[in-house]
């Protein structure tokens with residue numbers, strides 16, 4: 001646990017159990033906790049809220065029980081910079097070649113990828129059928145060269161091997177050529193010697209290797225394993241992960257393809273009854289198969305007002321931490337339901353968060369497209385309160401109108417004649433002077449419990465527990481125990497309502513953190529989601545997304561390593577991570 005250490009006058013890492021007195025948080029400038037003032041003992045955190053020690057009044061019965069801080073709603077964090085952003089001091093001059101090597105420094109690379117590359121090399125050297133011994137010259141390029149060029153292509157956000165090779169010939173690539181061992185002339189048989197490229201595998205060699213020795217599906221499988229292991233390594237290494245993962249975001253972004261997905265024909269009940277574009281007219285007038293990307297999805301731009309969500313391709317749905325760590329992602333056809341996909345992803349998110357030790361109450365912010373009671377229920381089960389609203393906060397006229405309608409709407413509440421619920425499921429009393437408070441916590445099984453409390457001097461008080469009420473006509477009534485899991489409305493009683501200040505702060509965070517990561521990183525920097533591309537297969541998409549996410553994890557770890565190398569005493573903090581405890585003790 002991070003604590004203020006009196007002896008050293010700085011923020012220090014303590015193994016849990018050493019703290020005898022209760023911390024209370026005070027804000028101090030980053031200067032006061034600078035490294036100069038810590039004398040050996042502890043590590044320092046810049047700009048953090050530093051808990052100072054204050055005495056706990058002794059209670060009559062000895063030790064006073066206090067609810068753990070981690071079981072209340074987290075405050076909206078102040079630092080929203082992505083830890084893998086190029087603007088970070090440690091990363092601003094990193095060479096593409098260094099990023100490729102950072103990926104090779106991952107544990108997952110050593111354990112999963114390197115053995116697979118060795119196996120591919122061994123297979124190339126083994127005798128063909130009918131041979132006793134492999135004939136011919138030894139190859140000049142190896143599986144590692146294939147991997148490095150493939151990885152470099154993602155790092156420099158190039159969409160083809162040819163473009164990557166062109167980039168390698170430029171002056172700015174000199175250091176990368178050297179780092180990746182592409183600068184040394186390899187044994188070259190036949191043809192004329194080339195000045196720049198004799199250390200770089202050719203387009204033909206890459207294509208040959210791809211078809212014969214490491215097919216796309218195998219590479220995609222390796223990349224996905226590497227991504228998961230890199231995430232695990234990041235979660236276990238960086239001490240700030242626990243704090244960072246208290247506030248999560250989910251969103252989808254489309255990855256469009258030029259290829260043709262099936263246009264599904266549906267009946268009125270919404271069941272698929274056929275494919276509308278199975279055939280097309282070829283150049284010679286005869287009909288030819290039209291579908292080139294059978295696994296992609298298609299959403300029509302009906303009436304021209306669905307430009308944001310329509311198109312052909314995939315929807316990449318990601319759950320991220322407040323600093324843009326991708327905890328889970330699913331690459332689904334564009335027409336798949338966003339809320340349904342998120343509900344499927346929740347167990348995986350729960351598993352990832354489980355690696356951080358004892359459960360904490362967390363918040364996940366999404367837009368209205370993710371609203372469904374199944375998703376909300378799934379999230380509550382893993383200790384997450386969802387911050388999802390029925391109305392959009394956008395400034396469009398239609399959204400504003402709908403939000404105003406919900407403001408005016410009143411539902412009565414059984415047993416509370418003086419209290420009403422608005423269309424946003426917020427509580428208002430008859431005199432409208434009542435106040436509401438947020439109540440949230442974890443039950444003993446680690447599930448999130450959310451309550452909304454209303455108090456008014458005239459109208460009395462009310463406590464609504466989310467999930468125990470259902471809407472019957474124009475009235476909210478209590479569920480019977482048997483109805484709770486199927487009919488309980490989880491948005492009624494959730495304290496993070498449409499007009500709630502804290503909910504707004506989390507939402508603001510979504511625009512900076514999540515959409516920031518989607519926009520500045522996944523679209524602009526890695527060009528993963530930018531413009532249409534030629535994607536035909538699901539494995540192709542899985543490979544691209546996994547590669548980019550792996551690079552972000554590798555960059556975070558590389559930054560951490562560099563912070564250690566520049567003298568900040570960070571290596572020591574590693575030891576205590578995962579030991580549980582509350583991370584930074586913050587005042588809620």
Ligand SMILES: [Zn+2]
Pocket residue numbers: 429430431432433434456457458459460
């Ligand atoms: Zn009142």
